[in-house]
Amino acid sequence: MEIYRYSIALARGYPPAPGVPIIDGMAAETPESARQGRVRASHADREAVVEQLREAAAEGRIDLDELDTRLDLALTAKTFADLAPLTADLPPVAPPDPGRPLVIKGGMHGAERSGRWKVPARITVRGGMGGAKLDFTQTECHLPEVEVEVDGQMAGVTIVIPDGWAIEPGETDPGLGGLKNKTTPDRLPGTPLIRLSGTGGAAGVVIRHPNRWERRKERRRQER
16 A cells, blocks of 8 residues: 655644555645644534545546545544545545525515526525425535525515425524424535525515425436
8 A cells, every 4th residue: 555644744743643644745834724633523524525535536536445545534534634634635626616696586476496406605585475485305505505595575485405404594583474493403414504594574484394295206206
């Protein structure tokens, strides 16, 4: 197995964690980056490195033996210092495209955004007189966070998020109609966080996971 030299770890005065690859040619770190390196890694941090490694293997940048070794190290990494050398010799990951802001207006007859659609970083939803529905269940979103501003107005807004996604209501004003969050707080690694703002208006805002009918409809679609 190829041996790497990890100059950053040595510069700190302590050896890297057992089994961590060591890479040459890395720039000397600042005290600030040294502190960041000692920060504990989250499940999402480890999952992001795993995804980058898999993409690198698919592109032929690392072979399968290297992939297996680095994946094991990524999944057991405890700090950012443990994760950094695993991707130091790979091209940096381009940030996800935030896309153009999306505005959905219920108007007189209502409006719905569902099915497969590209999720931008910022969405505004207004219930109007006919109501508005924002359904994320068939989307593929690689953004870490999505800002959704709501105004329930006269007919209300419904937001449907997949299982494993999480929503942060923040200081959203419930208005006269209220704000009903029926989702579970458990967020899976690699899924976006929906940051909610705005007001429930007269009719309110409901956030939920797919209901039984919607789940049945999705199963039928996948079976086709």
